[in-house]
Amino acid sequence: MELNSSSGKDKNALIERLLKELPVFKSLSDNYLSRIAKDFIVFQVKKGETVFYQSDSSTDLYIVLDGAVRASLLNQEGQELVLATFDKGDFFGEMSLLDGKPRSATMIAVEDSALGMLKREKFLTAVKNDPMIAIDLLSAVVQRLRMADGMIESLAFLDVSQRLMKLLLQTAKAEGGKDKSGFFRIKKLTHKELAARTGASREAISKVIKVLAFRDVVREDGDYFLISPDAETGM
Numbered sequence: 001m002e003l004n005s006s007s008g009k010d011k012n013a014l015i016e017r018l019l020k021e022l023p024v025f026k027s028l029s030d031n032y033l034s035r036i037a038k039d040f041i042v043f044q045v046k047k048g049e050t051v052f053y054q055s056d057s058s059t060d061l062y063i064v065l066d067g068a069v070r071a072s073l074l075n076q077e078g079q080e081l082v083l084a085t086f087d088k089g090d091f092f093g094e095m096s097l098l099d100g101k102p103r104s105a106t107m108i109a110v111e112d113s114a115l116g117m118l119k120r121e122k123f124l125t126a127v128k129n130d131p132m133i134a135i136d137l138l139s140a141v142v143q144r145l146r147m148a149d150g151m152i153e154s155l156a157f158l159d160v161s162q163r164l165m166k167l168l169l170q171t172a173k174a175e176g177g178k179d180k181s182g183f184f185r186i187k188k189l190t191h192k193e194l195a196a197r198t199g200a201s202r203e204a205i206s207k208v209i210k211v212l213a214f215r216d217v218v219r220e221d222g223d224y225f226l227i228s229p230d231a232e233t234g235m
């Protein structure tokens with residue numbers, strides 16, 4: 001991890017660089033950016049560790065310095081629905097930061113990660129200094145609302161098989177690999193993971209995968225799924 005071996009100075013420089021790339025902080029002067037970078041508390045989380053739980057009462061803002069975390073809703077039985085994944089340079093925790101209410105989701109590290117945490121008061125001071133931050137934050141929140149609308153639409157109007165194919169094709173486009181026969185090639189995800197990302201039960205996913213395999217839309221190949229290019233037109 002880039003941060004493990006770095007000094008305090010390097011950490012500030014990395015935070016400053018990431019903050020510069022964040023649309024939310026784009027209007028801040030370089031001077032102010034380096035001041036605010038020093039206010040971030042940096043810490044590490046191991047893969048699978050929880051950063052905070054839904055309903056916790058903290059109000060700090062976080063930025064992913066390295067690795068990835070995801071926002072999830074968990075029910076009593078431990079079933080998970082993934083709302084969003086945040087990678088290097090993304091921020092999260094803005095909802096409790098803004099309204100002071102409990103955390104809306106549980107945040108879990110998807111891989112070993114380094115996070116920067118900024119106290120609410122420090123963020124509010126930055127906003128007072130430059131109100132454009134608030135406008136940029138609003139724009140980021142609206143973008144997340146649009147994504148959430150997309151998820152609601154999928155849950156309401158698509159069945160499990162269609163939601164699964166949508167996820168597999170999105171992943172295929174992001175990963176970009178194809179095999180010799182033109183099938184998209186993506187790293188295999190567990191049925192539990194697929195269930196968490198499509199809002200379905202693990203049992204439903206297992207059934208759908210069987211049907212898709214029978215129709216030769218999805219093949220399992222060692223650590224990979226192969227997805228038929230025809231799946232795009234079949235959606």
Ligand code: CMP
Pocket residue numbers: 071083084091092093094095096097102103104105106107144147148
């Ligand atoms: P907060 O409620 O403070 O803590 C949980 C965080 O998860 C939340 O702030 C957002 O940063 C993030 N989050 C919650 N719901 C969504 C969503 N639907 N889309 C993207 N991010 C979300």
